[in-house]
Each structure stands twice: as structure tokens, then as C-alpha cells.
Amino acid sequence: MGFMHLKPQTHSTVITYAIVVVAFIVVTLLDGMGLISNSLSGQLVPICAYVSLAVSLNLVVGVSGELSLGHAGFMSVGAFTGVIVAGCLARMGVESELLLFAGSAVVGAVVAGIIGFLVGIPVMRLRGDYLAIVTLAFGEIIKNLLNNFYIGVDDAGLHFSMTDSSSLGMSQGTILINGPKGAVGIDKISTFVLGVVVVLITVAVVLNLMHSRDGRAIMAVRDNRIAAESVGINTTKYRLIAFTVASALAGMAGVLYAMNYSTVIPSQFDFNQSILILVYVVLGGMGNISGSIISAAFLTVLPEVLRPINNYRMLIYAVVLILVMVVPHTKVYQRAADALRERFHKAAPKPAAEGGEADE
Amino acid sequence: MEFLANLINGMSLGSVYAIIALGYTMVYGIAKMLNFAHGDIIMVGAYICFCAVSYLGLPVIAGILLSVVGCTVLGIVIERLAYKPLRSAPSLNVLITAIGVSYFLQNAALLIMGSDPKSFSMILSLPALHLFDGRLTISATAVITILACVAIMVALTMFTGRTKMGKAMRACSEDRDAAQLMGINVNSTISMVFAIGSGLAAIAGVLMCAAYPTLMPTTGSMPGIKAFTAAVLGGIGSIPGAALGGVLLGIIEIFARAYIGTQLADAVVFAVLIVMLLIRPAGLLGKPVNEKV
Numbered sequence: 001m002g003f004m005h006l007k008p009q010t011h012s013t014v015i016t017y018a019i020v021v022v023a024f025i026v027v028t029l030l031d032g033m034g035l036i037s038n039s040l041s042g043q044l045v046p047i048c049a050y051v052s053l054a055v056s057l058n059l060v061v062g063v064s065g066e067l068s069l070g071h072a073g074f075m076s077v078g079a080f081t082g083v084i085v086a087g088c089l090a091r092m093g094v095e096s097e098l099l100l101f102a103g104s105a106v107v108g109a110v111v112a113g114i115i116g117f118l119v120g121i122p123v124m125r126l127r128g129d130y131l132a133i134v135t136l137a138f139g140e141i142i143k144n145l146l147n148n149f150y151i152g153v154d155d156a157g158l159h160f161s162m163t164d165s166s167s168l169g170m171s172q173g174t175i176l177i178n179g180p181k182g183a184v185g186i187d188k189i190s191t192f193v194l195g196v197v198v199v200l201i202t203v204a205v206v207l208n209l210m211h212s213r214d215g216r217a218i219m220a221v222r223d224n225r226i227a228a229e230s231v232g233i234n235t236t237k238y239r240l241i242a243f244t245v246a247s248a249l250a251g252m253a254g255v256l257y258a259m260n261y262s263t264v265i266p267s268q269f270d271f272n273q274s275i276l277i278l279v280y281v282v283l284g285g286m287g288n289i290s291g292s293i294i295s296a297a298f299l300t301v302l303p304e305v306l307r308p309i310n311n312y313r314m315l316i317y318a319v320v321l322i323l324v325m326v327v328p329h330t331k332v333y334q335r336a337a338d339a340l341r342e343r344f345h346k347a348a349p350k351p352a353a354e355g356g357e358a359d360e
Numbered sequence: 361m362e363f364l365a366n367l368i369n370g371m372s373l374g375s376v377y378a379i380i381a382l383g384y385t386m387v388y389g390i391a392k393m394l395n396f397a398h399g400d401i402i403m404v405g406a407y408i409c410f411c412a413v414s415y416l417g418l419p420v421i422a423g424i425l426l427s428v429v430g431c432t433v434l435g436i437v438i439e440r441l442a443y444k445p446l447r448s449a450p451s452l453n454v455l456i457t458a459i460g461v462s463y464f465l466q467n468a469a470l471l472i473m474g475s476d477p478k479s480f481s482m483i484l485s486l487p488a489l490h491l492f493d494g495r496l497t498i499s500a501t502a503v504i505t506i507l508a509c510v511a512i513m514v515a516l517t518m519f520t521g522r523t524k525m526g527k528a529m530r531a532c533s534e535d536r537d538a539a540q541l542m543g544i545n546v547n548s549t550i551s552m553v554f555a556i557g558s559g560l561a562a563i564a565g566v567l568m569c570a571a572y573p574t575l576m577p578t579t580g581s582m583p584g585i586k587a588f589t590a591a592v593l594g595g596i597g598s599i600p601g602a603a604l605g606g607v608l609l610g611i612i613e614i615f616a617r618a619y620i621g622t623q624l625a626d627a628v629v630f631a632v633l634i635v636m637l638l639i640r641p642a643g644l645l646g647k648p649v650n651e652k653v
Contacts, residue, residue, distance in 0.1 A: 067452065122638050129394065130637055133592045136585070137630035144627035180623075271585060275396075275459055282456045314467040321460035322442055325453050329445045 013207055016290040020203060023297070024196045031192075039304055047300045048195025049257035052202040054280035054296035055289055056249035059206050061278065062287030063215070064242035065222030067132040070119075070139025071250055071277050076269030077115050078108035078251025079258035080146060083183040086259070087153050087176040090187065097189040101259060105198070108255035109248045115142075116247020120240045139274055146266035151177040182265030183258065190259035198256045199293070202249045206289060209245060218242050219287075283324060361496050366618050367611065372502035372571065374610020375509030379564040380587030381594070381602035382516065383557030389533035389597035390553045393454045397438065397461035398561060399584015403577060404465060405431045405562030406569045407473055410480055427562040435558025436551050443554075444547070462581070469577040477576045480569040501570045508567060512560065513603050520599065529553060533597065586613075589633050595646020604644055609633075 027044065030036050053075060060068045082104035089103050119138045126134055150161040154173025161167045165178050177183050209215045218238045220228040229235050258264045280299055284291030302320070306313035327333050380402060387395045405427040412423035442461050446454045490497055520526035531539040532549050540546050568583060569575050586609060594605025609629060616628035636644065 061452070067455075122634065126637060126641055129388075129596060130592060130641060130643075132394075133589060134634055134637055137589065137633050140585075140630050141627045144624060144630075148623050272581075279456055279459065282452050286450075286452070311471060314463060315471065318460050318463035318467060321463065322457055325449075325457040325460065326442060326445050329449050329453075 009211060012290070013211070016203060016207065016293070017200070019290050019293055020196065020199055024192075027192070039307065040301070043300060043304055044192040045190045045195045045260040046257060047297050048192065048199050049253045049260070050277065050280065050300050051199050051293050051296045052253035052256065053250055053277045054284065054292040055199075055202050055206050056246040056253065057277050058281045058284070058287065058289060058292045059209070059242050059246040059249075061281050062285075062292075063206075063210055063222065064218050064239055066239060066243070067129070067278075068135040068243070068246075069132050069271065069274050069278065070135035070137075070142075071246075072269040072271070072273035073139035073142035074112045074116055074247040074250040075254035075257065075273070076142060076146060076266060077247075078112040078254030079264055079269070080149075080177060080183055080254075080266075081111040081251065082108035082255030083186055083258055083264075084151060084153075084158070084176050086187060086189070087174060088158070091153055091155075091174070097187075100187065101189050101194055101255075104259070105252050105255045109252040112251020112254065113244055113248030116250075117240070117244045119247075120243040124236050124239050124243065136271060136274070139269075139271060143266050143270055146177075146269075147180045149177050150175070150179050180265065180267070182263055182268075184263050186258060186262050186264070188260060188262060190256050195256055198252055202253065203289060203293070205245065205249060209242075210289075214238065214241060279321065283321075362618075365496055365498070366614050368498055368502055368506075370611030370614035371607055372505045372610070373614055374590075374607035375505045376564050376568045376571070376606075377583065377587045377590045377610050378509050378603045378606025379512055379560050379567070380583060381591040381606045382512070382599060383560050383564075384588050384591040385594070385596055385599060385602040386529075386553050387557050388591070390529060390536075391443070391550055393443065393451060394458065394588070395557075396455065396458040396584070396588075397465060398557065399580040399582075399587070400462050400465035400469075401431050401435060401558050401561040401580070402565035402568065402583060403469060403575075403580035404434060405558075405565035406480065406575050406579065407469060407478075408562070409566045410478055410569070410575055424563070424566050427566060428559045431562035431565075432555045432559040435554040435561075439551055439554040444550075466577045466581070473577065475577065477574040480573040480575045499571075501567070505567045505571065508563065509603070509607075512563070513600075516556075516599060525549070525552060586629065589630065592643055593633050593636055595643025598643070598645045598647075601643055601645035608644075 027036070031041060053071060057068065057071045060066055060071075085104040085107045086100050089100050094100055094103070119135075123131055123134050123138070148162050150163070150165045150167070152159045152165070152173045152175045156173075159173065165175050175184065210219075217228070217233050218241065220231075220233060221235045221238050225235055254269075277296075280296040281292055283299065284293070284295035299317075303313050303317055306316055309316070328337075380398065383398050383401075384395065387393065387398070408427035408430045409420075409423040412418045412426045413420060418426070438461055442457050443454060446457060518526075520530055528539065528544045528549050529552065531542065531544055532546055536546055539549075564583075564587075565580065569579070587606060590605035590609040591602045592605070593609060594601025594603070596602075609632075612632050613625055613629050616625040620628055640646075
């Protein structure tokens with residue numbers, strides 16, 4: 001049986017993994033030949049982090065159909081938990097960077113997942129724009145709380161305060177999280193290889209969930225909540241599963257992101273960050289995992305590529321964003337698309353609905 | 361006395377939120393879209409007024425008028441270019457376009473005006489009110505802001521209730537297709553709503569910068585989010601709801617800042633929103649919509 005004879009679902013799954021693996025090989029080869037500029041190679045880990053974030057947010061927005069505007073909040077929970085775990089492990093004498101990273105990533109994902117679950121319980125009582133605003137509110141609350149957290153570690157264990165770093169009561173420990181100044185003195189242990197591993201884990205979790213019985217239930221709830229409910233699907237449960245899994249994956253990506261810098265501050269993970277991730281998802285196509293991967297990578301690189309025209313780059317980014325959304329809905333474009341479609345697929349039926357592809 | 365002073369400051373901040381929230385709620389009511397660029401219109405309005413007064417030397421009133429006109433035109437242009445082609449598109453595409461417009465406005469302002477904060481203190485130089493033997497001081501800005509909010513609310517209620525255009529707006533937000541069948545020009549009605557919302561945003565921008573006199577390209581984004589929160593709190597789509605939500609949010613924010621701490625004030629504001637929405641999922645004055653199968 002050839003590749004083309006696989007089930008469409010398997011087909012797209014293979015393509016999704018292939019994109020990640022091929023991109024990894026190509027970038028590694030180019031890097032080995034010294035063809036990647038410094039500024040771009042500095043972006044490799046953030047690209048992986050944003051790809052994971054976009055894929056996980058797609059689980060909420062595309063697959064489960066709920067607009068979440070607080071994804072960066074879960075990212076920051078993961079990031080700061082990871083920093084604490086790495087700090088503690090390092091103090092306990094763990095030296096292997098791989099172990100440090102794995103430990104922080106796992107704990108970061110678990111804690112972000114738990115927070116996601118707790119946030120999800122009230123959030124899933126709401127729908128539509130009300131749900132969106134509440135996720136936004138939770139994201140802002142997480143950011144504000146982290147701005148007031150002071151955490152340090154010494155031989156006696158962890159110290160926590162919400163007033164300032166001097167009230168931690170440590171004589172010679174290290175301060176891990178210093179309120180608005182954020183997490184300081186992080187070991188930069190994230191690498192491109194670890195980033196690709198995180199992306200592959202995220203993609204595997206999301207794709208497996210989508211193609212499982214639970215995933216089909218989640219999509220049924222998205223497509224028609226009332227019909228799904230009437231055939232006995234517990235809608236709240238399945239929306240909550242998607243939300244929790246996505247939060248945990250965002251936490252893992254947050255660990256990857258934080259470990260790439262020596263400092264991260266809570267206000268980095270604000271509403272704009274959430275919006276940035278949402279833009280990747282919508283541009284890549286709702287529910288389309290390979291779309292999220294490509295658009296996240298492309299849009300993270302785009303401002304870097306535009307760096308020579310530094311002053312205008314965000315302006316151009318904005319214009320590109322608007323054009324990508326508006327142009328497919330203009331009459332000129334639709335006429336051209338119709339003409340092309342007729343020429344190449346004479347027998348193919350016209351797509352039923354306008355706009356975003358439903359799923360893979 | 362401190363309590364009273366906080367209450368008045370809260371009402372003044374809340375009035376600004378209410379004026380911004382009116383723009384959000386009207387646009388949502390009629391176009392069913394979250395106009396994320398609305399916060400940045402505030403910033404543009406404040407910059408226009410700032411430039412008119414400090415560079416062109418115009419009187420304050422002329423500056424305000426100029427910024428209202430400028431923002432109204434900007435609102436209509438944005439609607440025509442960016443949102444109108446997307447009438448039939450999925451709502452998320454419209455949302456992303458609005459975010460694109462928001463980035464565009466912020467970065468255009470950054471290019472034109474620079475990133476250094478402009479001080480915006482010259483706008484109102486009226487003396488403050490001293491009550492109770494000087495134990496309670498109310499700034500003229502606070503009084504004017506509250507009065508402006510009340511005047512706008514009354515005018516808007518009259519407009520939507522009495523005039524033909526206002527009735528058309530309500531008809532469009534109730535059922536766009538049916539309104540079109542009744543001979544209402546839906547496109548021009550939507551433009552009108554954007555025009556009114558943006559004009560109000562300009563006023564809000566000037567009032568806000570009179571009270572908090574630092575003007576930067578990102579000035580509008582946080583008040584924009586808060587006003588959006590206020591609109592949802594009051595029940596999005598409802599005009600009295602937006603006013604109530606805005607004033608409540610302002611009061612809560614000022615009290616949280618005074619009694620809980622500046623750092624956690626925003627967290628408290630959003631926590632109140634979450635609790636309110638859990639108790640009344642359609643907002644304070646919103647009508648719960650039952651889904652029909």
C-alpha cells in the first residue's frame with residue numbers, strides 16, 4: 001500500500017510529523033554549514049515554544065471551539081514552576097541538564113494542568129464571548145499574582161512571600177522569583193533539540209486526543225452542543241478535558257521558553273502574548289495542527305527577517321495580518337479562486353462553507 | 361472623607377470606562393464583533409487633542425472637537441476597509457483583523473509620535489473643589505468626567521430611543537436580515553455605530569489623559585481591556601449595562617487600589633468580573649438567551 005492510499009486521517013498525521021522532522025533536519029544541517037544568522041538561531045527555541053503553544057491552543061480554539069484569551073497565563077504558570085523546580089533540583093545537586101529540563105518540564109506541565117483544570121471548572125459554565133472574557137480575566141489575574149510572588153530556596157527548603165524579597169527570611173539562599181523583576185538567574189538549558197522534542201510531544205498528545213473517542217466527543221460538542229448532549233455526551237467534561245490538556249501543554253512550552261533566557265518577567269505573559277498565540281492558530285486554520293505549526297514558525301521568524309527595516313516591521317506585520325484575513329473575502333480574490341478551481345478541479349464540488357477549514 | 365474621595369475618584373475613572381464601554385457594546389450589539397482596536401482609538405484621540413493644543417496652539421475645546429472629528433472619520437475608514445469585507449466571515453477572523461488594526465494603530469503612533477511618554481497636563485486648569493473645610497478635595501477633572509458621562513448617556517438613550525437612526529440601530533442589532541427587509545440600510549447603520557463609538561472613544565481619551573497625564577502609543581490598550589470587561593459585566597449589547605458596568609468597575613478598581621494594594625488592584629477587578637459572571641452569566645443587565653433547537 002502506498003502513501004497515497006492511507007486513510008486521510010493517517011495521511012495528515014504523517015504529514016504533520018514529517019513537517020516537524022524535516023524542519024528539524026533542514027535547520028540542523030543549515031546550522032552546521034553556518035548558514036543561519038545569529039539572530040535567527042537565537043529564535044530557534046522560541047519558535048519551538050510558540051509552535052507548541054499554538055498547537056495546544058488549537059486544541060481549545062479549533063478542536064473544542066472555545067475562544068480562550070488567557071493561554072499565556074498557563075504558559076507563565078509552567079515557566080515559573082519550571083524555574084522553581086530547576087532551582088531546587090540544582091540545589092539538591094542534580095547536574096545533568098537533561099534531568100533538570102525533564103524535571104521542570106514535567107512538573108511545569110502538571111502544575112499548569114492543575115491550574116487549567118481549576119480555572120476550567122468555572123470557565124466551562126460560560127459560553128462564547130463570556131467564556132473568552134473570563135479566560136482573559138484569569139490570564140490577567142495569574143500575571144498580577146505572579147507579580148507579587150517572591151520565592152527563594154536555601155538549605156532549609158523553599159521560602160515564599162507576597163510582600164518583598166527581604167521578608168523571605170533567607171540568609172544565603174538564592175532568590176528564584178523576585179516579584180515584578182520576575183525569575184532571575186535561570187540556567188539557560190533549553191536547546192533546539194529539546195525544543196523539537198517538546199513540539200513532538202505536544203503534537204503527539206493533541207493528535208492522539210483528536211483521533212480518540214474523547215477527541216471525537218470534543219469535536220461533536222464543538223459542532224453542535226445540543227445534539228451532542230442529546231446523544232449522552234457530557235459536554236462540560238469533554239470541554240474541560242480539552243482545556244486542561246491544552247493548559248498542561250502550554251505549561252510545558254512555558255518551561256521551554258523560560259529556560260532559554262536568563263530572566264523572564266511576569267508581564268511578558270500578558271494579554272498581548274495570548275493574542276499572539278491566538279493569531280497563529282487562526283492564521284494556520286482552526287483545528288488544523290500542521291497549519292498551526294507552519295504559521296507559528298513563520299510568524300515568529302517574520303519580525304526577525306524584517307529586522308533591517310526595524311522601525312516599520314511591526315507596522316508591516318499588522319498590515320500582513322489584516323490582508324491575510326481580509327483579502328480572501330474580497331470579490332476579486334473570490335473570482336480568481338473560482339476560476340482557478342474550475343480550471344484544475346473540473347469535477348470537484350465547491351466547498352460548502354466559507355472561511356476556515358473545519359478540521360483535518 | 362477618604363471613603364468619599366475614593367468613591368468620587370472611582371466614579372470618575374468608571375465614567376471613562378463607561379464611555380469606552382459604550383463603544384464596545386454598541387459595536388458588539390450591531391456587528392456582533394469584539395472590536396479590539398477600540399482601545400487604540402482612545403489613544404489616537406488623545407494624541408490628536410495633544411498635538412492640536414501643544415503644537416498648533418489651538419484652544420482646548422477646538423482640540424477636543426478636532427479629536428472627535430478625527431476619530432469619527434478614522435472609525436468609519438477602519439470599518440470600511442477592514443471590517444466590511446468580513447461581514448459573512450467567521451467571527452474569529454474578524455477578531456484577528458481587529459487585533460491587526462490595533463497593532464497597526466499602535467505602531468503607526470509609535471512611528472509618528474515616538475515612544476517617549478507625552479505629558480498631558482494642560483488640558484483642564486480649573487481649580488479643584490474644596491468641601492467640608494478643605495477635608496475633601498475633588499478635582500475639576502473628576503467632576504467634568506462624571507458630568508460628561510451622564511450627558512453622553514442621556515444623549516445616547518434619547519438618540520437610540522427617539523430618532524429614526526437610533527431605531528434603525530436597534531432593529532439591526534435585534535435581527536440584521538429582518539431589518540434589511542424592512543428597508544433599513546444596514547451598511548450605513550453599522551458605519552454610523554462605528555462613527556459614534558469612535559467619537560465617544562476620542563472624548564474618553566481626552567478625559568482619561570486629563571486625569572492620568574501620560575500619553576504613550578500603548579496608553580489605550582489596558583483601559584480598552586478594562587472597558588471591554590465593563591461592557592461584559594453590564595451585559596454586552598446593552599447600553600445602560602455598559603454604563604453601569606463601567607462605573608462599577610472604576611469604583612472597584614479605585615477601592616482595591618486604596619485598601620488592597622496597587623499591585624493587586626487589577627487582579628481584584630478581574631476576580632469580581634469572574635464572580636459576577638458566574639452568578640449572572642449574561643452580565644448584570646443582559647438578557648439571557650435561550651437556545652432553540
